[in-house]
Amino acid sequence: MKATVGDRIVVASGVVGGAVRDGVVVGCPHDDGSPPYRVRWSDTGEESLVFPGPDTLVRRDDGDEGGPGPTTARSVTWQIQLTLVESAGSTTAEATLVAGPAEHGDVGAMRAVGHARKDPGDTEVPLIGDEVAAGRALRRLADALIGQAEQDISAQTGHKAHVHT
Template identity: 65%
Template structure:
């Protein structure tokens, strides 16, 4: 891995559900661009010394002009952030959640999930929220896979099927 000052560095979390972090290389002490790098993280603004592992890539296109190219520049990674908004409404023992992709293709992708409390169960709103949101997210995932299946079919010129 090679980097230069100004390149963007992206690191996946080492734990399930952890955040993907990105930052800018502010210092590269080796002239050949080899690690370690000093990186200013976009989420906290702090600078740390980074020894990148297999879960890290350098986006040289984001860096200074002329740094991309060669064998290292031929394989670029990507990092995207899609936000999902979940709106939960509860009324009379029934909970409805709407999950919607806010920024990212496909735009306006949404799904709804419902939960209903049994008459004899204690009233614990958080449980209804969790069930309705989980069902909305599951349906949103299914819709996203359906859209992707259509995109794959269009790209390959015949009906495609994604395993779910």
């Protein structure tokens, strides 16, 4: 991986749900463009020394990319809000996906619901009901999102699509 001052750095999060960060190379101590790089992050304005890993993409100032992959970098944020309501041994979870600006289709917002009910003979542990209801809501949300992707692919290609999960 090689970079020069002015190139963009995009780093995927090392944890599920973590933010993708991007910044601008403001310093490159090696004349050959090899790491590490001093990067000013767009989300905080702070600068740090970056030793890029396999989760890092360098987008050159001329629009070319360092390393394999597409010729443009894209970063969007989608948020999932999970609301849980528990009453008398029954829990309902509502998962709502709020997608970033739609580019080709209108994902916008999607909603799914999951329910859990404890067995009458079991001890009441609200956390377990929360986990089951939330898991069911998120699974239904995931299925709905895959279904939407299949519809979008079908609309683009003119053929029925099936996304393998």
